[in-house]
Amino acid sequence: MDTFICNKCFVTTNRGKKPFCLTQCGHIYCHGCIQQAEKQCPQCEQIDIFSVELQQPSLSKVENFFVPLSESLESLHKICGFQSNQMKIMMQRFYEIDQKYETLKSHYHNLTQHINIIRDKYVKLKMEYTEQKKKLMSFEMQNETSNFLNSTTTPMKFNQRNSTIRTGSNSYFSSYRTNISNQSFNIRKEKAEGFRIPHQTAGGLAGTVVDIILFPLDTLKTRLQSKQGFIKSGGFFNLYKGIFPVIIGSAPSASLFFVTYESIKNIAQYKIPKEYDSFLHMSSASLAEMVACLIRVPVEVIKQKKQVSMLDRKDINLKMLYCGYWSTVLRDMPFSLIQFPIWEYLKKNWSLHVDREILPIESAICGAIAGGISATATTPFDVIKTRIMLSHRNEKTSKLKILYILKDIYKDKGLQGLFAGVSPRVIWITLGGFIFFGIYEEIKIRGINYCLFESIV
Numbered sequence: 001m002d003t004f005i006c007n008k009c010f011v012t013t014n015r016g017k018k019p020f021c022l023t024q025c026g027h028i029y030c031h032g033c034i035q036q037a038e039k040q041c042p043q044c045e046q047i048d049i050f051s052v053e054l055q056q057p058s059l060s061k062v063e064n065f066f067v068p069l070s071e072s073l074e075s076l077h078k079i080c081g082f083q084s085n086q087m088k089i090m091m092q093r094f095y096e097i098d099q100k101y102e103t104l105k106s107h108y109h110n111l112t113q114h115i116n117i118i119r120d121k122y123v124k125l126k127m128e129y130t131e132q133k134k135k136l137m138s139f140e141m142q143n144e145t146s147n148f149l150n151s152t153t154t155p156m157k158f159n160q161r162n163s164t165i166r167t168g169s170n171s172y173f174s175s176y177r178t179n180i181s182n183q184s185f186n187i188r189k190e191k192a193e194g195f196r197i198p199h200q201t202a203g204g205l206a207g208t209v210v211d212i213i214l215f216p217l218d219t220l221k222t223r224l225q226s227k228q229g230f231i232k233s234g235g236f237f238n239l240y241k242g243i244f245p246v247i248i249g250s251a252p253s254a255s256l257f258f259v260t261y262e263s264i265k266n267i268a269q270y271k272i273p274k275e276y277d278s279f280l281h282m283s284s285a286s287l288a289e290m291v292a293c294l295i296r297v298p299v300e301v302i303k304q305k306k307q308v309s310m311l312d313r314k315d316i317n318l319k320m321l322y323c324g325y326w327s328t329v330l331r332d333m334p335f336s337l338i339q340f341p342i343w344e345y346l347k348k349n350w351s352l353h354v355d356r357e358i359l360p361i362e363s364a365i366c367g368a369i370a371g372g373i374s375a376t377a378t379t380p381f382d383v384i385k386t387r388i389m390l391s392h393r394n395e396k397t398s399k400l401k402i403l404y405i406l407k408d409i410y411k412d413k414g415l416q417g418l419f420a421g422v423s424p425r426v427i428w429i430t431l432g433g434f435i436f437f438g439i440y441e442e443i444k445i446r447g448i449n450y451c452l453f454e455s456i457v
Contacts, residue, residue: 004066006030008042021051022065028054126352127274206439207254210432211246215239217428222307224421225386233308242306249299257292258440261285261340278341285336290329297325301389310390324388327402331381335374342370343437360445364438371433375426380418382425383409 005012006020007027013020021034025046029037040047211218216239223233234241264284272280298321305311346366351358358366387405409417 004028006033008033008037019053019055021053023049023051025049123352126355130351205251205443206436207257208247208250209439210436211250212243213435214428214432215243215246217424217431219307221382221421221424221428222304222386224424225383226308226390227387228308241309242303245299245302245306249295253292253296253299256295257288260288260291264288278345281341281344282337285340286333289332289336293325293328293332296332297322297328300324300328300385304386304389308390323391324385327381327385327388330402331378331385334381335378338377339370339374339433342373343367346370360438360441363441364434364436367437368430368434372426372430375429376422379420379422379425380406383418383420 004020006029008029009032011030018031020028020030021037022028023034023037023041025041025044027037027041027043029051033042034051036042038049038051041049219234219239219241220236223230223235226233261284264287265280268280268284269277301321301323302311302316343363343366346369347358347363350362350366384402384405387409388402406418413420
């Protein structure tokens with residue numbers, strides 16, 4: 001565009017006064033008209049506009065506006081073609097990357113499934129290895145016993161060897177084999193019977209230690225759950241009040257529980273498939289709780305009445321001692337149904353993880369976790385049991401029913417009342433579980449090792 005005109009006086013570049021100027025609003029004026037146009041554009045009436053002279057060097061800034069349209073379109077066509085080609089190349093590359101990503105994603109998914117299958121097989125093989133290892137240890141123990149018995153009878157066998165060969169009689173050897181078989185049978189029988197002693201001793205000692213050490217927490221829990229209130233029940237004073245019945249009854253109760261639990265579990269575990277181990281532990285613990293409550297309930301009744309200063313010796317009778325038996329069973333059975341399967345499950349998985357039998361301290365940690373969970377879940381049953389045991393002897397029988405007390409607590413204090421004393425109870429049972437199961441496993445292992453040593457020697 002070589003020729004243009006002034007947009008006010010319409011003179012051409014050949015006749016008008018130079019230089020011509022281009023305003024910011026897009027109009028062209030000659031040198032004679034530009035001064036007036038900068039104040040207010042005659043075409044669009046904008047005011048205070050600036051302009052650029054259409055001559056070098058200022059012309060280079062706006063020369064694109066004066067390129068012929070055909071040339072601009074051709075240049076634009078080339079630019080569009082170039083950029084379009086580059087976009088196609090980039091899109092092709094992105095498509096190839098996306099295809100590789102999808103392929104890798106598919107391979108990753110297949111590998112993940114394969115790893116999960118291998119992991120499941122590994123866990124099963126690890127469990128089988130553990131079982132075979134236990135069987136091998138048992139076989140080696142029996143083999144050591146047989147070798148020991150053979151070594152003790154070698155002199156006798158050597159002394160009578162020549163006479164036996166000369167006479168050609170086999171009567172001595174047959175009687176010798178019979179004697180050895182009977183001795184081995186008797187040793188295995190004594191060893192099997194001896195295994196019950198560690199469970200009884202371990203359970204009794206562990207239960208007594210826990211109840212004595214953590215008795216103040218139990219007292220606080222009982223007073224918080226008492227109907228007459230925490231302060232009237234004794235508050236923070238005389239926290240060891242009522243401990244003597246616990247000292248007397250704790251060991252027999254815990255021993256009876258673990259003898260029952262371990263006996264049922266050991267008898268039934270070889271007759272029930274391994275996938276039902278949790279049900280075995282739950283049923284064993286439930287039956288053991290019912291048996292242990294025969295001793296535990298009288299101890300609990302006297303202990304709790306002493307803790308809140310409500311014991312009157314004139315009221316002591318068989319009916320009073322077993323008041324709250326079923327509520328105690330209702331509390332302890334769910335507690336054991338939750339605690340012992342969790343404890344056994346945690347021990348089993350811990351043993352598989354470390355590839356060995358777990359240590360007493362590790363069993364104690366598992367017991368603490370299981371105890372804390374169980375204590376929280378069964379606190380409402382414990383509150384009901386405490387209310388029944390602390391009831392007055394003149395209380396009507398209808399008011400001592402579990403559902404009635406449950407409604408009464410909820411009506412009086414709401415949901416918070418059903419979880420009264422949950423904090424000291426959870427702390428007590430968590431710490432107690434750690435101490436109890438730690439001592440129980442330690443004494444049991446030492447007792448079993450002692451029994452095995454005695455059976456060999």
